[in-house]
Amino acid sequence: MTGWPRALRRGLALFPAFGILTGLFFVPIALLFAVSFWSVKSYRLVPGFSPDAYARTFSFYGPLFISTMLIAAAVALLCVTVGFVFAYGARFRSGRYGDLFILATMITLFGGYLVKIYSWKAILSANGILNSALIWLGLVDAPVTWFIFNRGAVIVALAHFLLPFAILPIYSALRNVPDITLEAARDLGASPWATLVRVVLPQCKAGLVAAFAICFLSAAGDYVTPMFLGGGSGIMLGQFIVSEFSTRFNWPVGAAMSFSLMGVSALVIAAVWLAIVGRRG
Amino acid sequence: MNIDVPAGGEAAKPPLLRVSGVTKRYGAAVALHPIDLEVRQGSFTAILGPSGCGKSTLLRLIAGFAEPSTGKVEIGGRDVTRLGPENRPTNMVFQGYGLFPHMSVAENVGFGLSIARRPRPEIDQRVAEALRLVRLEDFASRRISALSGGQQQRVALARALIMRPLILLLDEPLAALDLKLRQAMQTELRRIHRETGGTFIFVTHDQSEAFSLADNLIVMNEGRIEQAGVPQDVYMRPNTLFVSQFVGDTNILPGIRRGDHVELALGARFSSPGRQGQTTFVLRPEALRLDAATPAGSAPEGTALRCTVEEMLLLGGEARVTLSIGNGETLVARLSDPRDGEAFRPGMTVTVRWADKALSEVGVAA
Ligand SMILES: Nc1ncnc2c1ncn2[C@@H]1O[C@H](COP(=O)(O)OP(=O)(O)OP(=O)(O)O)[C@@H](O)[C@H]1O
Ligand SMILES: [Mg+2]
Numbered sequence: 001m002t003g004w005p006r007a008l009r010r011g012l013a014l015f016p017a018f019g020i021l022t023g024l025f026f027v028p029i030a031l032l033f034a035v036s037f038w039s040v041k042s043y044r045l046v047p048g049f050s051p052d053a054y055a056r057t058f059s060f061y062g063p064l065f066i067s068t069m070l071i072a073a074a075v076a077l078l079c080v081t082v083g084f085v086f087a088y089g090a091r092f093r094s095g096r097y098g099d100l101f102i103l104a105t106m107i108t109l110f111g112g113y114l115v116k117i118y119s120w121k122a123i124l125s126a127n128g129i130l131n132s133a134l135i136w137l138g139l140v141d142a143p144v145t146w147f148i149f150n151r152g153a154v155i156v157a158l159a160h161f162l163l164p165f166a167i168l169p170i171y172s173a174l175r176n177v178p179d180i181t182l183e184a185a186r187d188l189g190a191s192p193w194a195t196l197v198r199v200v201l202p203q204c205k206a207g208l209v210a211a212f213a214i215c216f217l218s219a220a221g222d223y224v225t226p227m228f229l230g231g232g233s234g235i236m237l238g239q240f241i242v243s244e245f246s247t248r249f250n251w252p253v254g255a256a257m258s259f260s261l262m263g264v265s266a267l268v269i270a271a272v273w274l275a276i277v278g279r280r281g
Numbered sequence: 282m283n284i285d286v287p288a289g290g291e292a293a294k295p296p297l298l299r300v301s302g303v304t305k306r307y308g309a310a311v312a313l314h315p316i317d318l319e320v321r322q323g324s325f326t327a328i329l330g331p332s333g334c335g336k337s338t339l340l341r342l343i344a345g346f347a348e349p350s351t352g353k354v355e356i357g358g359r360d361v362t363r364l365g366p367e368n369r370p371t372n373m374v375f376q377g378y379g380l381f382p383h384m385s386v387a388e389n390v391g392f393g394l395s396i397a398r399r400p401r402p403e404i405d406q407r408v409a410e411a412l413r414l415v416r417l418e419d420f421a422s423r424r425i426s427a428l429s430g431g432q433q434q435r436v437a438l439a440r441a442l443i444m445r446p447l448i449l450l451l452d453e454p455l456a457a458l459d460l461k462l463r464q465a466m467q468t469e470l471r472r473i474h475r476e477t478g479g480t481f482i483f484v485t486h487d488q489s490e491a492f493s494l495a496d497n498l499i500v501m502n503e504g505r506i507e508q509a510g511v512p513q514d515v516y517m518r519p520n521t522l523f524v525s526q527f528v529g530d531t532n533i534l535p536g537i538r539r540g541d542h543v544e545l546a547l548g549a550r551f552s553s554p555g556r557q558g559q560t561t562f563v564l565r566p567e568a569l570r571l572d573a574a575t576p577a578g579s580a581p582e583g584t585a586l587r588c589t590v591e592e593m594l595l596l597g598g599e600a601r602v603t604l605s606i607g608n609g610e611t612l613v614a615r616l617s618d619p620r621d622g623e624a625f626r627p628g629m630t631v632t633v634r635w636a637d638k639a640l641s642e643v644g645v646a647a
Pocket of ligand 1: 312
């Protein structure tokens, strides 16, 4: 009766949701993107269009960039591997209790993030649980100091925190693998290993890549875990993004680092997706 | 270590498959009561029974997906009871096909050979052969998701046949297809069975499918084999009331045997020696002849009764006439030519006759 074309009415109906998304998400990001081309003169932001911030990101922070990507990749690989083993067990070896196990892993998320970091600190530090146990067992004489304040500790703690986020997509992918495809493989002579590699894994590739992406992105952007467990000098880019924004008040460099991190992470994930899932055809 | 040496003094040609004393229980529930079963090389065997009677369970025990609670499964004289499906000379076509969705048609079909590490040229050649057998030559590189149900069915068939199993097991292979396609696939299955010369065992709850395909019929009910044999024999001479009812329609005629004669409740009397007292006979509807003209009386080798037409249904290719005998009993007759049926209107008085040898005794009805 209004005579408005359908598409227009539908567009108007979408407007509130779209407005919120734009206001809360795209506008701040766009602003920050603009800032990344500005510069700072005596603690004041000067609008402009200069690539200096990006140049500094890649020259000064280059090695840290690589280190961050490697840590994130290690965390993501660890999560995908352990997550797959866990999800596989819940899907194929737990009968009706599979969903319950998955729920249990989700509950560990309620503990929060800092709790996990502090518990790893309590385990790995010089007078921590691990060292006490080793000394009590007589395996070492003095506390081992290299358990903490290094990349290894950060990788372990991040993987521990992110594991449930890997399990979820992998489990849901495995749920879509029909049981009879496994039976068919067995009937055709496939060993359990061959069935895993040739029938199960290929059917849940998308879930594995999704898990990798979630863990990789979360790990790459993290700055709290390395702050507590990574040692004083800083091992991840996130820590320096924080300091560029806060202590140094260099927003352009902080913003440029953020966008570089996003861009490179997106490239890594796209490469992984192409390599594993490939083009549909 | 479970391999038996075939006994020396056995019959000249032992059956390819022998199932002896096999039972299966799930906890307290009994899925299969002791089953004994033999299948000869080259036969096309149908396991027919209602839903939940244990058909799939029996098939899975033969395939090796489940271990029997007691009893023994032998294939080609070898005890395979403890072997898994990967070590048995059987292959299975699953009810939902179980095709690998991430592989092409050719990859699906070649999977078993590639697992067995056959050389590439051999795999390619045998895949092409198997696809030709199921008439899917042009679909080799298709994705599974781009196939119709009937085509998926053929891929599943080719994937199992390419392994050249001693026994091909099919679990309700055509259940998901519509009537037309099902009939076409029945023809295909018969042809494939003939061309491969293999031994096929298939499960179905559709009796017409069992009759159109099998040369050996096993009727199951509630975890037991009720009757096994040549389909036509099972149809003509059912051993039990269940078989007579499950395999086609039937008239159930209770009666009493006195001396060498049986008196049926509906009023017929005929000569039949046997156990005295209560008994039950069954009579196929198509064994009844209807006649509007001739009067009642004892026909040679048979019975003739006056009765009234109660209802006449024309069912496409046949007519079904319900008759009421004076004393409240009814009979159903099937006329294979519906034009014959048009002559009979409800209320008409007609003569129904049958040959005594068309009656099968099934014992006392429960
Ligand atoms: N894994 C199992 N655990 C417990 N009971 C089972 C299991 N598998 C089958 N049963 C039971 O065993 C009986 C036989 O099942 P089966 O699947 O062999 O029936 P079926 O004849 O193939 O029926 P349908 O025609 O519906 O496929 C059923 O009562 C079923 O509930
Ligand atoms: Mg079944």
